[in-house]
């Protein structure tokens with residue numbers, strides 16, 4: 510399947526800071542991706558390589574934690590084939606006005622029944638280690654989503670608010686909207702409009718790096734699983750001073766350039782794409 514952004518979708522992205530794309534993944538890819546979750550979180554990696562971040566393991570993980578892996582693409586070819594898609598890069602770049610898009614990182618998110626919230630935040634708040642410090646996100650659900658099931662939620666129009674610092678508590682805050690409401694106050698927005706995304710498995714949402722978003726507890730009876738491609742500009746380079754404890758490990762001595770082995774270019778206006786993809 511190939512994503513097509515018509516004028517209506519482009520307008521709604523610029524108005525709301527997010528846009529739903531139906532049928533981004535076909536049913537067989539959804540099933541294949543779901544089948545990888547158990548292996549990945551159990552530490553059975555097809556490529557033999559560990560992901561960059563991994564917050565939950567079957568033997569030691571709390572039952573009520575939303576499980577998250579970052580950069581599963583390095584460990585698993587099915588996740589890699591999804592998050593490195595050319596049309597994901599193209600859509601993210603065109604909507605943010607970049608000449609191209611590079612993969613910043615992926616996320617694999619597994620929120621079983623009873624799992625807690627993820628605090629509302631802006632993705633760009635975590636990008637001070639790159640220049641430009643901007644992100645675009647392509648969030649794909651592998652399950653039908655419902656508001657009571659901890660689906661992703663967006664604050665419409667919040668991509669126009671100023672950039673806030675990272676939030677106080679990302680995993681399992683009692684009220685996931687606390688930092689967002691403070692930011693709304695600073696932005697002069699008395700009644701922020703929160704939109705829970707209720708869509709079918711295989712649907713995606715593209716969001717701007719400044720759009721406030723998060724997810725609540727899963728109060729349903731079935732899991733909510735997502736695969737997420739976080740993109741940055743193809744022209745992005747490492748910040749000369751600021752450091753990401755995890756991702757600045759991929760900076761080579763003496764240069765701020767990003768190595769395509771770790772941050773591949775998914776799409777560029779001039780037709781370039783990282784050759785090994």
Ligand SMILES: O=C(O)CCC(=O)C(=O)O
Nearest residue numbers: 618627648661724735737
């Ligand atoms: O899926 C979620 O609950 C949140 C994901 C998220 O924060 C993101 O994709 O940027």
